[in-house]
Amino acid sequence: MERKVDVLVIGAGPAGIISAVTARKYYPEKKIAVMKSIDKGVIPCGIPYMFASLKDPDENKLDNAPLEKNNIDVVVDEAIKIDRNEKAVTTKNDQMFRYEKLILATGSEPIMPPIEGINKEGVHPIYKDMVYLKKLIEEIKKAKNVLILGGGFIGVELADEIAKINGVKVWLVEMLPTLLPNSFDTEFSTIAQETLESKGVAVLTDTKVEKILGDEKVDKIRLSDGRKITVDKIILGVGGIPNTKIASDAGLNLGTGKGIWVDEYMRIIDSDIFAVGDCAAKRDFYTHKEVPVMLASTATAEARIAGANLYSLKVIRENKGTIAIYSTYIDGKVLGSAGLTENAARKEGFEIVTGSTEAIDKHPPTLPGASKIKLKLIFSKNSGIILGGQVAGGISCGEIINLIGIAIQKRMSFVELETLQMATHPYLTPAPTVYPIVLAAQNASAKR
């Protein structure tokens, strides 16, 4: 069967959905279709919360409502080939779609680390597939000992959630010396580790899983220190790789980090094809090196650029390059990171100065529900421009890290942050006398 659309989007994760919805806003007359290979998807960042916080995993479904509301066709099928000359995509179910503009939002695949026994029964990557996840959740609820491999965001959040299930013992194993090593310096990552440990999670850093043991099914693992641990389930949270087979088969360039090469407007060299989200290469905001940032928020920002600029460049990209901005929530404790850590900045060769501070997030601090905010900013020593920041504290830190994110995007100086105007309120923020972004900037300034 052959069909003709104006805009074809392959993939229906956040990048695919927002590409299509944005295209609809800017090009109301176009015929737009989204092709998805998984019928029932999930909200990616909500996956950990399907294990305990949500009453029903279905609450985390990624449904077609925003597409249908915007008069966008949904096709459940898998694209297998792009013919750039014919401007056509063929599918597993033998359909052919002719397009004017094609958006690749094919996402990423979980990395399978090269560990002996990785293919045994009981070892589970995280797929963004509702049917798969529901089955996995049921099995985890019946498990005794669950080992999570990888101490990044997904691993830390899964550990926090699965530890809430009665009768399940959780192990979290990270190869590097600290949890969340790409996003936090030690004084922040220890907060994550201590919070998990206080809930009974066994956190093993600086540790590798060397071998997965058991007949067909995992029953033990051997660690790099020689210890053996009895486990009945292993969840893999060691990151993803861009899903680019269809693109590379069509001759599209891959970047050094294996994402699809795109220009500032998410176009490949052929300006009728765009790539957005996890499958597209990202360039670092500071160095323009390729970076493996895979975030729904980054994906949707890219999708908005692609969707608006399909037929002509309407929305100029002003923030050039990708900033990793993360927040997480562990047992009520919030951690956020934006831009470069102190550690990463030094490794990259930046000469830096940092400023740190602590403040209570309500004033007076005896107001009910107050908690401590710990905040650190990293500046270029000579230029005085902000390079990154980290924060730990209560709920408000989820938006405080976005404040730091804006400061980075606008390349603000420590002087601008030191003299920042902001609202403060007894119930909502620290006192104006100790507002932590201002104080941290002032502390950095005093060290120069």
Add this chain to the structure above:
Amino acid sequence: MERKVDVLVIGAGPAGIISAVTARKYYPEKKIAVMKSIDKGVIPCGIPYMFASLKDPDENKLDNAPLEKNNIDVVVDEAIKIDRNEKAVTTKNDQMFRYEKLILATGSEPIMPPIEGINKEGVHPIYKDMVYLKKLIEEIKKAKNVLILGGGFIGVELADEIAKINGVKVWLVEMLPTLLPNSFDTEFSTIAQETLESKGVAVLTDTKVEKILGDEKVDKIRLSDGRKITVDKIILGVGGIPNTKIASDAGLNLGTGKGIWVDEYMRIIDSDIFAVGDCAAKRDFYTHKEVPVMLASTATAEARIAGANLYSLKVIRENKGTIAIYSTYIDGKVLGSAGLTENAARKEGFEIVTGSTEAIDKHPPTLPGASKIKLKLIFSKNSGIILGGQVAGGISCGEIINLIGIAIQKRMSFVELETLQMATHPYLTPAPTVYPIVLAAQNASAKR
């Protein structure tokens, strides 16, 4: 008695304290003294919460600890005269202080509206004085009918708090058609009104108190619609006027709004004298007209500029002009405003376009504790630059309004906000697909 100091600060509110503490950071060798006329001060923005939220009003005391810790002398006395030629200040207790640099942080006085009977017993302005406030709080706790005059932030927050006291009926009277009229457009101010009304506060907008009745003591008031209401206590929350007598007596210029005229670095023409906080004139960020913004957060931002620049201009002021950024908390509901409202922008003559959106502050929205965020951004139609924003929702709105505040200070365009990079997290923010600052900017963009 004659004393000699290097830096003399008159006033020990947030502006005075932060001037002195900042001066200490930048000029570690200087002798610094702060003079306060009220021995026991209070944290200004915490005053409403002394009535019910805090167990003990003393929890809201503004103490000398940050001054003592920074080796700053504290003098309890009242400055009555500045001799600019002698560079000396004389006091009520017949002391004389010689200074090299003088910082005026004399604050503001509550406005006494010209209503017949305003001087009767039972009518109370809000003074930032612990002894005075403790007595007032005791009296309010025994009152039956409390009328609050003025529907600005202080009035709204006092109404919310006093309504929590058992047996006290609260009336809130505002002359203009809506509550918080300077900071919110109607669709937001109605949220404040409805929240207060749902707690039993009688809100009367578009209404004046024409006369305060009673013999020596208030027992009734007559409203502009002719109605009489029985009240035993009236609290005045109609704003403040800069406290500038000592400055004008010394021949310092006052601005059109009656604050002390200062340059970009908070200096009067005589560059050995600085003025900061409520007593200093503020110029609007957009028009450079004088504006009556009286906020502790503004005061501390000015204090940091003055404190750093006392002996030489070290900290360049990059954000020229004052932005009003406010947040408030009414019965768990947060409202924030930054910059110009739609109404104020139109009155000022800006040609504008607005974008509004709503989103749930967690995703999926069934996560416990989720609440709705309503957000509006106001842009210059032709320039595309943000002029203001308003938000209503849960706790995170206290920092979301600061995000909008930074966007204003950096004069960000709707395109920059439409393509903003930010962190999103299920427990902390709306989904990346509907992040409200981005969506509101996109909605405004679509209207241009």
